Amino acid sequence: xxxxxxxxxxxxxxxxxxxxxxxxxxxxxxxxxxxxxxxxxxxxxxxxxxxxxxxxxxxxxxxxxxxxxxxxxxxxxxxxxxxxxxxxxxxxxxxxxxxxxxxxxxxxxxxxxxxxxxxxxxxxxxxxxxxxxxxxxxxxxxxxxxxxxxxxxxxxxxxxxxxxxxxxxxxxxxxxxxxxxxxxxxxxxxxxxxxxxxxxxxxxxxxxxxxxxxxxxxxxxxxxxxxxxxxxxxxxxxxxxxxxxxxxxxxxxxxxxxxxxxxxxxxxxxxxxxxxxxxxxxxxxxxxxxxxxxxxxxxxxxxxxxxxxxxxxxxxxxxxxxxxxxxxxxxxxxxxxxxxxxxxxxxxxxxxxxxxxxxxxxxxxxxxxxxxxxxxxxxxxxxxxxxxxxxxxxxxxxxxxxxxxxxxxxxxxxxxx
Amino acid sequence: xxxxxxxxxxxxxxxxxxxxxxxxxxxxxxxxxxxxxxxxxxxxxxxxxxxxxxxxxxxxxxxxxxxxxxxxxxxxxxxxxxxxxxxxxxxxxxxxxxxxxxxxxxxxxxxxxxxxxxxxxxxxxxxxxxxxxxxxxxxxxxxxxxxxxxxxxxxxxxxxxxxxxxxxxx
Numbered sequence: 001x002x003x004x005x006x007x008x009x010x011x012x013x014x015x016x017x018x019x020x021x022x023x024x025x026x027x028x029x030x031x032x033x034x035x036x037x038x039x040x041x042x043x044x045x046x047x048x049x050x051x052x053x054x055x056x057x058x059x060x061x062x063x064x065x066x067x068x069x070x071x072x073x074x075x076x077x078x079x080x081x082x083x084x085x086x087x088x089x090x091x092x093x094x095x096x097x098x099x100x101x102x103x104x105x106x107x108x109x110x111x112x113x114x115x116x117x118x119x120x121x122x123x124x125x126x127x128x129x130x131x132x133x134x135x136x137x138x139x140x141x142x143x144x145x146x147x148x149x150x151x152x153x154x155x156x157x158x159x160x161x162x163x164x165x166x167x168x169x170x171x172x173x174x175x176x177x178x179x180x181x182x183x184x185x186x187x188x189x190x191x192x193x194x195x196x197x198x199x200x201x202x203x204x205x206x207x208x209x210x211x212x213x214x215x216x217x218x219x220x221x222x223x224x225x226x227x228x229x230x231x232x233x234x235x236x237x238x239x240x241x242x243x244x245x246x247x248x249x250x251x252x253x254x255x256x257x258x259x260x261x262x263x264x265x266x267x268x269x270x271x272x273x274x275x276x277x278x279x280x281x282x283x284x285x286x287x288x289x290x291x292x293x294x295x296x297x298x299x300x301x302x303x304x305x306x307x308x309x310x311x312x313x314x315x316x317x318x319x320x321x322x323x324x325x326x327x328x329x330x331x332x333x334x335x336x337x338x339x340x341x342x343x344x345x346x347x348x349x350x351x352x353x354x355x356x357x358x359x360x361x362x363x364x365x366x367x368x369x370x371x372x373x374x375x376x377x378x379x380x381x382x383x384x385x386x387x388x389x390x391x392x393x394x395x396x397x398x399x400x401x402x403x404x405x406x407x408x409x410x411x412x413x414x415x416x417x
Numbered sequence: 418x419x420x421x422x423x424x425x426x427x428x429x430x431x432x433x434x435x436x437x438x439x440x441x442x443x444x445x446x447x448x449x450x451x452x453x454x455x456x457x458x459x460x461x462x463x464x465x466x467x468x469x470x471x472x473x474x475x476x477x478x479x480x481x482x483x484x485x486x487x488x489x490x491x492x493x494x495x496x497x498x499x500x501x502x503x504x505x506x507x508x509x510x511x512x513x514x515x516x517x518x519x520x521x522x523x524x525x526x527x528x529x530x531x532x533x534x535x536x537x538x539x540x541x542x543x544x545x546x547x548x549x550x551x552x553x554x555x556x557x558x559x560x561x562x563x564x565x566x567x568x569x570x571x572x573x574x575x576x577x578x579x580x581x582x583x584x585x586x587x
Contacts, residue, residue, distance in 0.1 A: 192563040239528040259532040280532040
């Protein structure tokens with residue numbers, strides 16, 4: 001398995017190296033790579049052992065959640081039936097994840113173990129008390145552990161997603177688990193509400209609202225019952241992005257009559273104006289280091305992506321292909337910037353490196369896509385899928401290009417871990 | 418004549434209801450499940466909303482929308498003619514202010530459309546002030562693509578949604 005793994009890593013490295021393009025000559029973003037065969041680690045997930053029959057229904061729920069978590073991360077090829085092991089060098093199986101539910105000292109307990117199938121070596125295990133109301137969360141804890149044991153990096157099963165939706169003529173700000181479960185309405189109002197972003201170590205959400213008759217920025221702490229006004233000066237105050245690294249906010253304000261990018265402190269006070277063009281400057285997003293930002297400007301005549309340092313220096317244009325590139329989102333590892341591009345009248349997701357190389361489409365289908373936002377694993381992205389008049393929060397695995405719908409709504413943002 | 422009076426009375430009642438409805442704006446913070454303030458946007462075809470008793474005050478009549486090309490905020494000749502008529506009306510009326518709403522069609526991103534809608538509203542405002550309308554009577558607000566006039570998803574609907582819309586205020 002390790003040999004095969006190494007081979008796949010090498011193969012991916014070679015594939016990743018090939019297309020170095022002179023970006024200024026590219027008229028449209030290249031198409032997605034042809035279905036890259038992504039190696040998945042064969043994982044045997046047998047039925048849970050249930051020692052106490054009164055726990056059957058809970059055990060079934062947990063087994064289902066564990067399956068979905070492990071499936072979602074994209075790392076595994078999950079095998080449910082007991083496989084036939086064919087000799088020592090068999091690569092059709094690598095690890096076994098075994099769940100067990102029992103009662104100990106009057107308490108319901110979930111125990112999960114991870115074993116190397118070939119050697120029989122115990123890789124790791126965890127025990128949890130099963131508390132009513134947090135069954136899904138308990139499994140999410142364990143599945144993150146499994147991913148950590150295998151890859152050295154935690155999964156995203158304990159993260160949350162914030163989004164907006166229209167419901168009977170009202171705009172709602174909603175928070176849910178990473179898999180769409182447990183939606184909770186934070187704000188409901190009759191006027192538009194858009195572009196929520198996680199803030200302050202996932203304890204709060206900044207968003208744009210027309211509560212006072214125009215676009216202003218508000219912040220809502222999850223443990224509070226009311227939103228606070230963050231920036232509501234003259235003109236529009238919108239499209240905020242919070243940096244936990246800097247504890248600062250980037251936003252677009254039109255207080256001088258024209259939409260420009262500003263740096264605000266965490267209380268919404270303007271610290272610095274970052275753009276000074278007569279064009280539209282909007283949609284700022286932080287680099288993960290908090291040292292740079294990407295944003296959109298139509299100073300060239302069409303909306304294009306730009307990058308600059310937060311001190312206002314080193315401005316450069318990032319996107320050259322196509323006539324509409326917007327809504328940039330910097331990946332958590334800093335190596336990619338996702339954005340929305342218009343091709344043949346349709347809006348698609350694309351990615352490019354921060355130095356402008358290797359730009360390519362992630363989607364090509366009919367309909368339209370908007371607002372890509374990275375998961376902390378750097379592999380998944382949440383975005384708005386538009387078909388006709390319907391909007392859905394969808395998730396794409398950028399390695400396999402696999403997609404799935406999470407909930408009805410739009411404008412999602414993925415929390416950090 | 419009588420019918421017109423009834424219409425005026427109805428409009429006044431309607432407006433009073435709207436104004437009364439948004440009186441609680443200060444306190445309309447959202448309890449998670451409570452419903453917030455009612456829609457405050459006037460219907461697009463509304464007529465002179467407030468008729469005062471004093472005969473020397475002349476209120477404004479409804480103004481026509483101004484339309485834009487895709488991804489543009491420049492004024493067409495037709496837009497300019499509409500704005501000239503609107504400027505006449507603003508100058509004729511001695512009372513009343515207007516909000517110019519900038520709107521976009523559903524294509525493109527939310528943020529960029531907000532900025533584009535603001536450009537459209539500003540283009541309309543700049544033309545009105547150039548024609549001699551007092552800029553202090555005008556407020557602009559962009560709704561981007563959030564409040565389309567026509568909910569359709571074709572070019573006919575989009576053309577109607579790329580507009581500057583004029584809301585009369587007392």
